[in-house]
Amino acid sequence: MDDLAGFLRTRRSRVDPSAVGISADSRRRVDGLRREEVAHLSGVSVDYYVRLEQGRATQPSEQVLDALARVLDLDEIERGHLYRLARQRRHRAKPPGWRPRAELLRVLDLVTGAPAMIINHRMDVVAGNRLAGLLYGRGMPGFNTARHLFLEEAERGIYADWEQCTLDVVAHLRLTAGKHPDDPRLAALIGELAIGSERFRRLWARADVRARTHGRKAYRHPLIGLLELHQENFALPDGSGAELLVLSAAPGSPAEDGLRLLGALSDGASGTSAGRVLNA
Structure with missing residues (x-):
């Protein structure tokens, strides 16, 4: 990889x-x-x-x-x-098999005023709260954010800063590939993205590496409109590469009102479905 x-x-x-x-x-x-x-x-x-x-x-x-x-x-x-x-030739780590602890899922449930997700090193959404499902318009466990970005949504989708998001995601996957060179599921994902997206191929060839920590993240929700949020990535301390990701709005901002309105939507209106934990 x-x-x-x-x-x-x-x-x-x-x-x-x-x-x-x-x-x-x-x-x-x-x-x-x-x-x-x-x-x-x-x-x-x-x-x-x-x-x-x-x-x-x-x-x-x-x-x-x-x-x-x-x-x-x-x-x-x-x-x-x-x-x-x-x-890499000296030490080949086994691909990590990982599931979130029940205590971690309880923490996720405590985040009620902001979309929050648990994402593994392959960028699979392992679990998410209700607001995250309403934001993405789908059940939380069971989709991959990199695949969603490059193959499903592209620049006409939910991501207001699509081009910047693609830079961040490819740099993150490059970094992850260096940490987990023997993970066949990660290799398969990268191959799928390379086949399906010309932009992914061009960015992957640059070999940029970058850790995701925090920053602005803007979404265009079909019912709510523009949501300018702040993303914080909390790396879990177990060495799995998984992260707790929280998208918050500044107090008194239009985005705070937007999240409040988003929370008032019914799951059926947004197209989300029930779900809890993805086998990662």
Whole structure:
């Protein structure tokens, strides 16, 4: 699903040569740094770096990885991703099998004024509260938010910032693929999205990685209209990769009124159906 060689190539192409003291002229035919420039700046031989990018060198040392991360100007998330990719041949973790604890579901039920969901590392909705079902217009367990974004809703659907959402989701899936390289269900999802969405293929080729933590999320509900919400992602402490996701509205905002109106809808009017927990 992901590999060290491809990640190095895409990160190398992002680096501005002038930022590392290399003058660039009109004869330069590559984006970013050349292989030999990365090798020189990181203190490794050109032959060794070429073998890294060709997938022929295995188990680079911590010193080499640190040097590459510095030269390629990787942020904290990208640096961790680089180290995981380098160690994949040493340690292949089993795909996690996971179900939410009953106590966690009780916490979900306590969130009554905002849509809230539990999502696993593959972006499957494992459980959700009533407002989440009303927002998406469907039963909560049993659908995948990445598939929903790329194959079902696209830019004409519920997501007001569809293009930004696609950037975030692909970067999240790239990060997850590096953490769970042996998960066949995750690999199948990525393959399905690549076959069904040209935009997914283009974004996946960029190899961007990013963790989802918080930010603005805007929805266009067919009955309520625009809802500008704030998304908070709470990573569960059990190492499963699952998250509790809550979409809140600022006090006194039109979105707060919209959520109140959304809560007054009947489940039948919104098209939702009863459901509790998806087997993740």
